[in-house]
Amino acid sequence: MKVNEVPQDITYYEGVKRACFALNDEGKYVVVTSVGWDDEAVVNGLAVDDLAATLEHTRKAVLAGVKSPLCYHMERRQMTPEILAKTAGIAAFRVKRHFRPEIFAKLKLSVLDRYAQALAITKQELMTVPQK
Amino acid sequence: MTTELAANGKPYVHHHGAHCETAVTSALFRYQGVDISEPMIFGIGSGIFFGYLPFIKLVHLPVTAFRYKPGAVFHKAAKRLGGDFVIKTYRDPQKGMDELRQVLKTGQIVGLSTNLYWLPYVTERHRHNFNGHNIIVLREIEGGFRISDPTFGDPVDCSADGLDQARFVPGPLNPHGYMYYTKSVNPHPDLRGACIKGMKDSCSLMLRIPLPIFGVRGMRFLAKKIIKSPDKLGFQEACRHLAGTVRWVEETGTGGAGFRYMYAAFFHEAAGLFSSDELADLSKEMTAIGDNWREFSLTAARIIKQKDKAEETFAKAGGLILKCADREEAFFRKLQKVARQLKA
Structure with missing residues (x-):
């Protein structure tokens, strides 16, 4: 999963953010916060x-x-x-x-x-x- | 990332983590000056796993575990990195709370195992009865405690009563006020040796357990169950079971795709540590496997929403898991060979 693919749909998290691991442009893993995923x-x-x-x-x-x-x-x-x-x-x-x-x-x-x-x-x- | 002060004024950096146990372990090491990330702890502690436990039910649905049993990652990582921890449980809640206060006064930060349902700062929708949520207590404040819950973006306040309830709630698998803090930590741990141990252990957990419900065998078992489920249980009930599985993949603080992305991050770091191209390739392969699990979640969500009825079927969802199982089997067989050649 790339950084820009981390789902950012505002859903039931109610403002709580969740940490996801994703690859940035240099192919390095970083923690990206997600505000929710529709699915x-x-x-x-x-x-x-x-x-x-x-x-x-x-x-x-x-x-x-x-x-x-x-x-x-x-x-x-x-x-x-x-x-x-x-x-x-x-x-x-x-x-x-x-x-x-x-x-x-x-x-x-x-x-x-x-x-x-x-x-x-x-x-x-x-x-x-x-x-x- | 936020900086907070512990009881003795030593700065503590709060990192937002994906999973409670690995993030807490990593934070305890970092506080002692050993800079070690969450994926490293996950890899060294052999966190990656698969188990389908149809006989253990939570909210009437079988448990699908994507990580090894709670507590084990902490124990394994601490042992392999040469950290010495004081670990305590209590019968008497009052004594447990008093000792927590005393330890905090000495300037230690303390890891606790709690029940997620009773933590007062968790919102209603995220609550469920889970007896192994790990948090760190930073210091005592008026009427409560300052808490760093790594699955939250920032440190939070928690009332003393609420924490007492969450630590000592009776019931099955209750934490008994489980509390741990560092006694001493090796300032220069043997990272390479620890990584190799972790990798080898994960290989045997995924490939060698001779029961059909664990490791890659377990994935195939689950896949077959999912394929048959609409005929056996009816569409509605099958959807509930499928949703239950997806919640284990995505929702239980996994950092995405049932810890597979976190494990890929571990290999990425390990590749730098050993300067090995083979490990870098394995990291990419693990990312691809993670994407595969994501696709499964997506397919499952579509089945439940009843979009594209003809295309998205239980057979497809099960097939995706079978594909994951095949790829993971190949992955761990390769890892076995690679790990043998690595030098500590």
């Missing part, structure tokens, strides 16, 4: 949309009373039940069990505290999901 943005967009769609799906499920808000907040933090289990210090099978709203509603305050701390949110936030 990369397509790929990243697909992944981000994917996450957003799953999150939206979960949010609706929570409002419909099928899942507990814990599931929503876990996905918002890009965690899996296993990661959340290790982070909160609660066995993974219990975490998965707490995704059922009727069981989540009966949880002790101490357990909720651990979840809230693991997800870095307040307990009030943990009990609810945004309405839209």
Whole structure:
């Protein structure tokens, strides 16, 4: 890749620049900063949309009373039940069990505290999901 | 490039780097007065690799690694260049933060392994749960730390709480506050010997691992999977998997084309060091291989955008990887011969 071939499409980097290695005119490698690449943005967009769609799906499920808000907040933090289990210090099978709203509603305050701390949110936030 | 001051007033030059680990290692050496660039560290530490790990999943997608496992490049490069490092992990976060402050007061700069998701200065879109992001702490400031994150253009400020969270977040493969700083560094390292060791090691990593998922074999394995994926998984799901692969090639701080350009830069520097034409040729060949990987990313993006439907197919994308595999196999076979003849 030559220096003038380094993609400079303003995309999702949001002002953050990324270093790329490229050949300059004398055939020497230099670091060139890139502000983004459209084709990369397509790929990243697909992944981000994917996450957003799953999150939206979960949010609706929570409002419909099928899942507990814990599931929503876990996905918002890009965690899996296993990661959340290790982070909160609660066995993974219990975490998965707490995704059922009727069981989540009966949880002790101490357990909720651990979840809230693991997800870095307040307990009030943990009990609810945004309405839209 | 920006100059900052460490705790004892010694100037520290912040270089914008492509990859966190190699750039941090290079910065630690530079701070001690050994001028060694990021690609050199990458080559000496045998960073180049390929591995397709379908059984390890991140965000429900298999991992495709273009570099050797996190931490290994630092260890190998430090050993081969004769740098002695203090390496520590902690059970108790409070103790870890206290010791960090003490070491900073002695005028050292400290490398840390952190979780990328919890670093407060990273924007929402770039966050993901990755437990091996390397940064350098320069000094303590009011309410936090001054941090040189080589993947950012300039040094940044980070709150103490945020750093604590990022260093000690529990979970799988968590960093446990992993921290390293220089004890002593050989001021005149044997660069030539270290380069030869790095090259030989890379050759065996790429060619000799007798498993079908590593090295050039791994590339062929992945290529075949990609070619079959639309029939097996359906178009949408196949696109997701392809996008996942491309993110590993371009997005994970590789300096472009899955570290291949950085590796070419290493050969460019090594050619000057050994004044060898063969290494210069290898550098050009590596650049061409990098261009080939770029073409793969481009093809993949077009498939996902559904442009030129007839022309851009999964078979073409897979074919490009097969081509990369063939070229890289030839490259490393040649490198084996060349490296044997080099004199330290």
